[in-house]
Amino acid sequence: MDFETVIGLEVHAQMLTDTKIFCSCSTKFGGTPNSHTCPVCLGMPGVLPVLNKKVVEYAMKMALATNCEINKSCEFARKNYFYPDLPKGYQISQYAYPIAEHGYVLLDVNGEQKKIGITRIHMEEDAGKLIHDEHNPVSYVDLNRTGVPLIEIVSEPDMRSPEEAADYLKRLHEILVYLEICDGNMEEGSFRCDANVSIRPRGQKEFGTRTELKNMNSFRNVQRALEYEIKRQQYLVENGGTVVQETRLWDDAQGATNSMRSKEEAHDYRYFPDPDLVPILVDDAWVEKIKADLPELPLAKRERFVNEYQIPAYDAGVLTADKTLALYYEEVVKLCGKPKVASNWLMGDVMRFLNEDKRSIRECPIKTESLAEMIKLIDEGAISGKMAKEVVEDMYKTGKSPQDIIKEKGLVQITDEGELIKTITSIIEANQAQAAEYRSGKEKVFGFFVGQVMKATKGKANPQLVNELLKKMLAG
Amino acid sequence: MEFNQSTIHELQEKIKNGSVTASQITESVFSRIDAVEERVHSYIRLMKENALAAAKKADEDIKKGDIKPLTGIPIALKDILCTKGITTTCGSHILHNFVPPYNATVVEKLTAAGAVFVGKANMDEFAMGSSTETSWFGPTRNPWDLERIPGGSSGGSATAVAADECIASIGSDTGGSIRQPAALCGVVGLKPTYGRVSRFGLIAFASSLDQIGPFTKDVEDCAIMMNVLAGYDPKESTSVNAEVPDYRQFVGRDIKGWKIGIPKEYFIEGIDPEITAAIQQAIKVIELCGGVCVDISLPHTQYCVAVYYIIAPAEASSNLARYDGVRYGFRAADVRELLEMYKESRRQGFGAEVKRRIMIGTYALSAGYYDAYYKKASQVRALIKKDFDEAFKKCDVILTPTTPTPAFKIGEKTDDPLQMYLSDVFTISTNLAGIPGISVPCGYSTSGLPIGVQFLASHFEEGKLIQIASAYEKNAKIEKRRPAL
Numbered sequence: 001m002d003f004e005t006v007i008g009l010e011v012h013a014q015m016l017t018d019t020k021i022f023c024s025c026s027t028k029f030g031g032t033p034n035s036h037t038c039p040v041c042l043g044m045p046g047v048l049p050v051l052n053k054k055v056v057e058y059a060m061k062m063a064l065a066t067n068c069e070i071n072k073s074c075e076f077a078r079k080n081y082f083y084p085d086l087p088k089g090y091q092i093s094q095y096a097y098p099i100a101e102h103g104y105v106l107l108d109v110n111g112e113q114k115k116i117g118i119t120r121i122h123m124e125e126d127a128g129k130l131i132h133d134e135h136n137p138v139s140y141v142d143l144n145r146t147g148v149p150l151i152e153i154v155s156e157p158d159m160r161s162p163e164e165a166a167d168y169l170k171r172l173h174e175i176l177v178y179l180e181i182c183d184g185n186m187e188e189g190s191f192r193c194d195a196n197v198s199i200r201p202r203g204q205k206e207f208g209t210r211t212e213l214k215n216m217n218s219f220r221n222v223q224r225a226l227e228y229e230i231k232r233q234q235y236l237v238e239n240g241g242t243v244v245q246e247t248r249l250w251d252d253a254q255g256a257t258n259s260m261r262s263k264e265e266a267h268d269y270r271y272f273p274d275p276d277l278v279p280i281l282v283d284d285a286w287v288e289k290i291k292a293d294l295p296e297l298p299l300a301k302r303e304r305f306v307n308e309y310q311i312p313a314y315d316a317g318v319l320t321a322d323k324t325l326a327l328y329y330e331e332v333v334k335l336c337g338k339p340k341v342a343s344n345w346l347m348g349d350v351m352r353f354l355n356e357d358k359r360s361i362r363e364c365p366i367k368t369e370s371l372a373e374m375i376k377l378i379d380e381g382a383i384s385g386k387m388a389k390e391v392v393e394d395m396y397k398t399g400k401s402p403q404d405i406i407k408e409k410g411l412v413q414i415t416d417e418g419e420l421i422k423t424i425t426s427i428i429e430a431n432q433a434q435a436a437e438y439r440s441g442k443e444k445v446f447g448f449f450v451g452q453v454m455k456a457t458k459g460k461a462n463p464q465l466v467n468e469l470l471k472k473m474l475a476g
Numbered sequence: 477m478e479f480n481q482s483t484i485h486e487l488q489e490k491i492k493n494g495s496v497t498a499s500q501i502t503e504s505v506f507s508r509i510d511a512v513e514e515r516v517h518s519y520i521r522l523m524k525e526n527a528l529a530a531a532k533k534a535d536e537d538i539k540k541g542d543i544k545p546l547t548g549i550p551i552a553l554k555d556i557l558c559t560k561g562i563t564t565t566c567g568s569h570i571l572h573n574f575v576p577p578y579n580a581t582v583v584e585k586l587t588a589a590g591a592v593f594v595g596k597a598n599m600d601e602f603a604m605g606s607s608t609e610t611s612w613f614g615p616t617r618n619p620w621d622l623e624r625i626p627g628g629s630s631g632g633s634a635t636a637v638a639a640d641e642c643i644a645s646i647g648s649d650t651g652g653s654i655r656q657p658a659a660l661c662g663v664v665g666l667k668p669t670y671g672r673v674s675r676f677g678l679i680a681f682a683s684s685l686d687q688i689g690p691f692t693k694d695v696e697d698c699a700i701m702m703n704v705l706a707g708y709d710p711k712e713s714t715s716v717n718a719e720v721p722d723y724r725q726f727v728g729r730d731i732k733g734w735k736i737g738i739p740k741e742y743f744i745e746g747i748d749p750e751i752t753a754a755i756q757q758a759i760k761v762i763e764l765c766g767g768v769c770v771d772i773s774l775p776h777t778q779y780c781v782a783v784y785y786i787i788a789p790a791e792a793s794s795n796l797a798r799y800d801g802v803r804y805g806f807r808a809a810d811v812r813e814l815l816e817m818y819k820e821s822r823r824q825g826f827g828a829e830v831k832r833r834i835m836i837g838t839y840a841l842s843a844g845y846y847d848a849y850y851k852k853a854s855q856v857r858a859l860i861k862k863d864f865d866e867a868f869k870k871c872d873v874i875l876t877p878t879t880p881t882p883a884f885k886i887g888e889k890t891d892d893p894l895q896m897y898l899s900d901v902f903t904i905s906t907n908l909a910g911i912p913g914i915s916v917p918c919g920y921s922t923s924g925l926p927i928g929v930q931f932l933a934s935h936f937e938e939g940k941l942i943q944i945a946s947a948y949e950k951n952a953k954i955e956k957r958r959p960a961l
């Protein structure tokens with residue numbers, strides 16, 4: 001049977017505020033257990049939450065960047081359940097009235113734009129962490145993370161393949177990082193994803209029974225888990241079984257999903273409006289102020305790069321995938337005025353060095369001025385492309401300027417015509433037979449002469465100039 | 477007269493003219509405690525050492541001429557208010573050993589005003605009750621008749637003032653927990669507007685209804701206490717940043733021409749005839765003061781108790797989830813796994829009434845029941861609030877009985893929660909609407925039990941309450957009796 005896959009994603013993104021959502025404790029990752037806590041985030045008796053306005057503004061930024069409608073009034077609700085990492089016995093979240101709804105993100109699917117709907121974005125507080133003793137039946141509670149601000153971005157069930165899901169995730173990740181409201185670190189849990197997945201016979205309108213997948217902490221794992229789960233569901237259906245609505249955990253080592261709890265075991269969270277917090281009212285002026293502060297988003301930047309720099313869409317995509325890389329690129333272009341050449345060097349050699357060392361562009365030892373200078377030197381003919389390969393590698397290794405490297409290595413190209421004419425004259429004289437061959441039409445011999453000149457000049461001769469002169473002089 | 481029997485304003489005069497020291501006042505309070513506390517049981521915990529040290533410090537300040545509004549005045553705190561470094565139990569086994577590392581905002585304010593804290597007053601467990609019988613530390617007795625309840629949940633705060641075991645005290649009022657015991661113990665009790673006094677550090681029962689207020693021996697003291705307690709607190713999101721008047725200026729002003737609303741729904745069958753008689757008498761006094769009585773209607777009154785007993789338990793079920801034995805308070809021993817620890821800690825840690833309300837509240841918020849209970853109750857609550865908004869277009873203040881009966885016998889209603897809940901029938905609406913209310917003594921039953929009259933005003937009109945209560949107090953000339961202990 002031909003099946004269609006239906007995927008919806010729930011993404012939790014940690015907001016990059018200095019302090020927690022309802023108290024003034026630090027949000028820094030790590031730290032001695034329970035050192036970033038106070039009576040409020042410890043859920044002690046009689047304490048009260050006070051909302052960090054920054055969180056609302058960050059959520060509004062994400063809402064605007066994903067084309068959502070921001071609600072004029074929204075409220076916090078309590079999600080009630082017992083767990084040792086949840087000191088109040090409830091999580092402050094949003095339920096009936098979230099901060100934003102009805103948005104979308106555009107994906108490029110087989111060269112066509114596809115809209116992935118965003119159902120809602122809401123704000124909430126994170127829970128703490130349990131540390132289980134490996135040798136004794138004891139568990140410890142670390143509440144440093146408790147009260148760290150999160151936004152949850154819930155998509156419509158609009159994705160039709162694991163690739164689309166991964167692509168959507170990358171787009172969301174990119175936007176969050178561009179907005180500088182989330183560091184996007186998946187290993188530290190700053191960007192987390194749960195997936196709802198179901199299958200249905202192609203052409204059927206109704207959705208199949210879905211399962212919820214958790215515990216996938218990388219883009220790759222999301223894709224792997226979805227692929228596995230789709231196969232599992234297909235196998236079930238094709239063999240007369242039925243998919244059960246349940247929550248399943250991805251096991252990375254095993255490469256499989258395992259049942260965690262069924263629908264019957266699902267919690268009744270008893271949501272109700274948090275009486276300790278007042279409704280958040282958002283007026284147009286506030287929205288406009290946030291809108292005015294929005295940076296250029298990845299999609300817009302991509303289009304601008306293609307139009308303004310006349311580089312291929314592929315290049316624009318690679319260069320804008322990381323905001324810092326895009327900034328780096330734009331600075332190099334500004335300094336050297338050669339957009340395509342700059343893109344080639346950056347996407348070629350520079351990115352290769354960085355990838356090999358698992359470094360990000362932030363850690364790149366080559367200054368934008370240096371790369372631009374090198375491109376100019378090639379353009380002016382001061383160094384050859386071949387020399388530049390050596391220079392850029394040295395720049396990466398030492399952080400030195402191209403001029404310094406060229407000087408140290410004596411790499412300056414011989415562009416002095418007089419000097420080259422002398423060299424070529426003596427080479428032709430020494431190789432009369434070959435010269436005659438060339439004149440008689442054997443053009444292959446030309447390469448031999450180029451080689452001889454380069455050998456004589458230790459490769460420093462400007463190749464273009466050598467070509468010109470040789471042609472002229474061999475012709476006699 | 478003993479110093480402990482005096483009012484704040486009387487003592488302030490004496491402190492200023494040097495005829496009494498703060499230490500003498502505090503000592504007189506503690507000698508009274510030594511004499512009667514065993515019978516009344518106003519306190520869960522006494523803070524004698526701290527109090528004497530604070531009094532000594534107050535005397536040094538007085539010598540320097542530094543006299544603040546409550547300098548040297550012994551005050552009792554309901555044990556629902558967090559006190560830094562001092563065990564705060566909320567009347568519960570589950571918090572019997574909880575020592576807060578912070579002070580409630582009102583505790584900070586009282587300290588800054590020079591108050592001397594006598595101790596932590598007894599209360600119904602988590603303020604759930606109308607008789608102070610649900611306290612894990614045993615019941616408090618009414619000083620006017622030790623066989624009777626003092627009201628609740630702030631029973632200890634009321635009896636401490638009534639039995640002169642302090643000069644004034646702090647309570648909290650979620651559905652009448654200040655006004656009802658004030659009426660039953662013959663003292664003045666005020667529940668301020670929701671948002672007027674900070675709730676930070678007040679252990680939550682029902683967050684949208686809880687409010688802190690004072691118990692005092694007369695209305696002027698109530699004004700003095702409100703001057704200290706009221707005000708915006710950035711630590712509380714529901715705190716209202718509205719100007720706080722000098723409440724003392726309302727004391728002694730007349731109420732000529734004021735319209736006094738008499739809601740017909742509050743004069744119903746089932747009220748003790750002695751209460752009815754006392755309230756009719758109070759109405760006459762108000763008219764003599766120049767007040768003009770107008771008949772008003774609060775049509776949704778009959779739903780107040782039902783709405784309250786959905787909203788308050790719903791919020792409580794969530795507020796009390798944090799008492800799980802994980803981080804502080806009581807944890808059951810001999811448990812092997814997490815769920816068992818939760819269940820046993822809460823089973824052994826909470827009393828029957830608290831469990832009953834947690835269950836009611838959990839049910840009201842459950843999937844499939846939320847709309848029929850919590851949501852519906854919230855909608856009716858809005859109508860109740862609207863009733864008052866409409867009523868205050870027609871009158872300045874509303875007058876009602878505070879309670880339907882005088883103090884009942886200990887144990888009389890403990891097996892009948894519904895009867896117990898009905899003892900708050902006249903006070904609950906105030907909390908649902910968020911408006912202020914005051915109870916002032918208005919006489920005694922034939923058996924000598926105190927009776928209270930309640931005045932209600934619109935949001936942030938505590939000044940009006942002080943004004944009418946003070947006018948009433950001055951003109952009613954209620955015989956000043958003291959409980960025979």
Ligand SMILES: [Zn+2]
Pocket residue numbers: 020023024025036037038039040041042147
């Ligand atoms: Zn904190």
